[in-house]
Amino acid sequence: MTSTEGSDCLFCKIVAGEVPADIVGESPSAIAFRDIAPKAPVHVLVVPREHHGDVSALAASAPNLLADLVEMADEVATDLSDGQYRMIFNVGPKAGQTVFHVHAHVLSGTQLGGF
């Protein structure tokens, strides 16, 4: 958890429908929506409805939700592409995390470069 939980958290607001998003998947525990600045033909963010600050906190307190994110990533990549995808979790500012509500980046729809 971080201090951005709830009314101050952008992704909590998207989950609550208070900020619009292009939603491409929904389940009782998670939603998926297109990234506003896509880095691949398919670039979707998959987030739990519950607020957790990063994937480390999520794995520690609700590992079932982490499995739900992977399941939804699979569904979205199958629906929008060919089922092959890269999943990235940034943890901490040095890794590039800017929104402190855990989210999986799901990149698909092209041959992705090595890194």
Ligand code: 5GP
């Ligand atoms: P991070 O850098 O925290 O791993 O990823 C945050 C992602 O959220 C970025 O890829 C950024 O483009 C995306 N993002 C930031 N603000 C919004 C927004 O208002 N709507 C959507 N759909 N994506 C956003």
Ligand code: ZN
């Ligand atoms: Zn949140």
